[in-house]
Amino acid sequence: MSLLRFEPVGAWDESTGITKSEIESFHAPLSEIREHAGTFDRAEELLLQYEARREKSELGRVFRVANRLHDHLDAVAVIGEASRLLGPAALMDAICEPYHNELSRAARGSKPRMVFAAGGIDNDSVEGLLRRMRTSEYACVRNDPISQPSERYAIVAVDGADDETSESTAITMTLLADQLASGLADSASRWMPKLVVPIVRRSSPLDRAASSVPCDEVFLIEENENKIGDPFGVFSAATLLPAAFLGLDCIQFLVGAAAMNRHYLTSAPSENLVMRLVATQCAWARFHGRPNSVLSVWSPALLRTGQWIEQAMNRKQSRSMRTGSELRMGSEWAGDLSDDVLTHHLIVEKERTDPVSIPNRLLPAEASALTIADRMRTTIERAGGVLSRHRHPATRIILPELTPHGLGQLFQFVTIASELSGRVADLVKDPGLDGSFTRSTTMRLGEST
Numbered sequence: 001m002s003l004l005r006f007e008p009v010g011a012w013d014e015s016t017g018i019t020k021s022e023i024e025s026f027h028a029p030l031s032e033i034r035e036h037a038g039t040f041d042r043a044e045e046l047l048l049q050y051e052a053r054r055e056k057s058e059l060g061r062v063f064r065v066a067n068r069l070h071d072h073l074d075a076v077a078v079i080g081e082a083s084r085l086l087g088p089a090a091l092m093d094a095i096c097e098p099y100h101n102e103l104s105r106a107a108r109g110s111k112p113r114m115v116f117a118a119g120g121i122d123n124d125s126v127e128g129l130l131r132r133m134r135t136s137e138y139a140c141v142r143n144d145p146i147s148q149p150s151e152r153y154a155i156v157a158v159d160g161a162d163d164e165t166s167e168s169t170a171i172t173m174t175l176l177a178d179q180l181a182s183g184l185a186d187s188a189s190r191w192m193p194k195l196v197v198p199i200v201r202r203s204s205p206l207d208r209a210a211s212s213v214p215c216d217e218v219f220l221i222e223e224n225e226n227k228i229g230d231p232f233g234v235f236s237a238a239t240l241l242p243a244a245f246l247g248l249d250c251i252q253f254l255v256g257a258a259a260m261n262r263h264y265l266t267s268a269p270s271e272n273l274v275m276r277l278v279a280t281q282c283a284w285a286r287f288h289g290r291p292n293s294v295l296s297v298w299s300p301a302l303l304r305t306g307q308w309i310e311q312a313m314n315r316k317q318s319r320s321m322r323t324g325s326e327l328r329m330g331s332e333w334a335g336d337l338s339d340d341v342l343t344h345h346l347i348v349e350k351e352r353t354d355p356v357s358i359p360n361r362l363l364p365a366e367a368s369a370l371t372i373a374d375r376m377r378t379t380i381e382r383a384g385g386v387l388s389r390h391r392h393p394a395t396r397i398i399l400p401e402l403t404p405h406g407l408g409q410l411f412q413f414v415t416i417a418s419e420l421s422g423r424v425a426d427l428v429k430d431p432g433l434d435g436s437f438t439r440s441t442t443m444r445l446g447e448s449t
Contacts, residue, residue, distance in 0.1 A: 256408025
């Protein structure tokens with residue numbers, strides 16, 4: 001399958017200030033980092049373990065849990081620290097139907113509804129989650145024990161980075177588990193070990209709470225497995241298990257990540273997608289004193305992916321976000337950008353569904369956009385033209401289409417780029433080269449939860 005594309009059109013242009021020589025000045029340090037840096041091969045490790053050990057591997061256990069429950073429940077509550085849930089929530093948005101949770105069980109292909117909730121200390125949100133999980137497709141209002149798939153839910157509890165967030169998740173998991181066990185009545189002993197799946201740090205509050213709940217599977221992630229940042233990241237059970245429940249092809253997701261990693265390790269700097277992104281970002285910061293970047297997300301299915309990218313690229317500090325409704329309205333929003341901004345457009349090239357025609361009565365006499373897909377492409381081009389007229393540099397990160405393979409590439413692309421940005425700053429002794437994105441400009445055409 002083809003790789004995503006990184007096009008620095010509108011950025012590597014002397015009229016915007018970024019020159020070819022400035023980009024090439026980072027080839028040597030980026031190559032040195034690649035030669036001596038740690039590995040980014042978590043996806044390959046998971047695939048090799050699965051090939052060698054099958055059901056005993058981490059990926060095999062993920063498949064076993066998801067496959068055996070697929071036909072036996074209506075919903076899955078994924079709880080944990082909000083930052084831990086962005087990865088799986090992003091994959092759900094990108095792969096599933098836009099209104100997955102609102103569809104009937106048949107229309108979802110018996111895939112469960114997926115509810116992502118921060119396990120916190122806010123009373124109203126916890127009470128609301130408990131109430132939501134009591135409400136099945138057929139609104140269980142009678143006093144009979146839970147007996148139908150449409151009335152059961154599973155709990156995936158993802159540990160926090162510290163004991164305080166871990167304890168909050170443990171409390172929420174225990175409340176949900178107690179409610180579920182009460183509803184199951186005499187069948188609790190049969191179902192509870194299958195329906196509660198903790199993903200824990202060793203000896204954390206959530207790990208200790210899990211020991212009091214009967215669980216057939218507990219996923220333990222060791223701190224020393226942290227080779228690419230967050231050990232509870234997208235290439236772990238914390239993301240792969242919810243994805244497997246939703247029917248996402250986890251194998252292809254990991255194969256896509258491995259393909260991007262192989263490209264990074266073997267391609268020359270001038271052709272290396274990751275290095276070209278980092279070099280562009282760093283040249284803008286170092287030679288022009290302008291470290292700020294905007295991520296412009298042009299698909300509502302990638303809204304939470306954009307948030308995940310922003311979080312990954314801004315690990316050192318928190319940034320604000322900006323909505324992009326002005327893009328949709330066609331106003332010259334670029335004129336409002338400050339002079340220090342580099343724009344990265346995240347674009348999906350091919351839609352998954354048949355193009356929807358725009359009614360003729362709404363089209364101008366010489367309309368070039370006859371479908372909504374045409375209109376999106378026209379708007380993207382118009383935004384690029386506005387940026388060019390205002391002399392703002394811009395790049396394009398293009399996914400040919402939304403597939404598990406392509407998403408695996410994208411998440412690995414960003415994971416490596418984030419790490420390189422921090423390391424190149426240390427290597428050339430310039431803390432301004434942190435590669436961070438100041439905010440995300442997103443096409444909020446509709447969100448579902």
